[in-house]
Amino acid sequence: MPPLVESRLIPALASYDAIVPAGEPWVHEIRRGETLRIVDLEGNQAADTLFYNAHDLTDRYSAQDTIRAQANIYLTTGTRLLTSKGNALLTIVADTCGRHDTLGGACATESNMVRYGLEARHMHACRQSFVKAAIGWGHGFEKRDITHNINFFMNVPVTPEGGLTFADGVSAPGKYVELRAEMDVLAVISNCPQLNNPCNAYNPTPIRVLVWEPVR
Numbered sequence: 001m002p003p004l005v006e007s008r009l010i011p012a013l014a015s016y017d018a019i020v021p022a023g024e025p026w027v028h029e030i031r032r033g034e035t036l037r038i039v040d041l042e043g044n045q046a047a048d049t050l051f052y053n054a055h056d057l058t059d060r061y062s063a064q065d066t067i068r069a070q071a072n073i074y075l076t077t078g079t080r081l082l083t084s085k086g087n088a089l090l091t092i093v094a095d096t097c098g099r100h101d102t103l104g105g106a107c108a109t110e111s112n113m114v115r116y117g118l119e120a121r122h123m124h125a126c127r128q129s130f131v132k133a134a135i136g137w138g139h140g141f142e143k144r145d146i147t148h149n150i151n152f153f154m155n156v157p158v159t160p161e162g163g164l165t166f167a168d169g170v171s172a173p174g175k176y177v178e179l180r181a182e183m184d185v186l187a188v189i190s191n192c193p194q195l196n197n198p199c200n201a202y203n204p205t206p207i208r209v210l211v212w213e214p215v216r
């Protein structure tokens with residue numbers, strides 16, 4: 001694991017500070033130069049996150065381009081999140097967790113049913129939260145705009161054979177990740193409601209989101 005990097009930003013000086021309850025969505029615009037922090041308040045929570053160019057929803061986070069550019073499948077301090085058009089969206093500038101997944105995707109009612117049985121069909125899932133947040137935000141955002149996501153605080157180690165494994169989280173209460181916006185960004189988070197796998201220790205918990213204005 002790479003070294004953990006702490007932030008010097010002070011929560012009391014943040015321009016925005018909110019709690020996202022367990023299982024709820026969140027949407028927010030972050031202006032270029034601002035810093036976003038996501039805090040895993042109780043540990044082992046998965047924050048499924050989408051990022052877009054706030055002025056062009058077709059210019060959106062691309063897991064493929066991000067992985068290829070850094071030649072690593074895990075996201076941590078120093079990772080530049082790239083769009084499908086090759087632009088820098090945000091840079092991870094601090095990370096006290098050390099590893100975030102972008103391979104596992106977001107949970108959906110369909111995948112829940114396949115993995116956990118018919119009775120999981122009506123359980124709330126991240127993709128529904130994304131749609132709810134997107135429609136609430138407006139600006140022409142539609143279901144088709146929902147694409148690659150990042151699973152902050154989620155541990156999906158890849159085996160030497162290339163297998164994906166959902167492992168217990170490496171996160172813990174109070175761990176956070178911090179990102180500086182390189183353009184005006186739309187951020188959509190589903191604070192994962194999953195109850196069937198260890199991505200959030202079978203127990204969804206709240207997260208905290210903070211934004212700081214550009215450091216002058």
Ligand SMILES: [Zn+2]
Binds near residue numbers: 106125126192193194
């Ligand atoms: Zn989920």
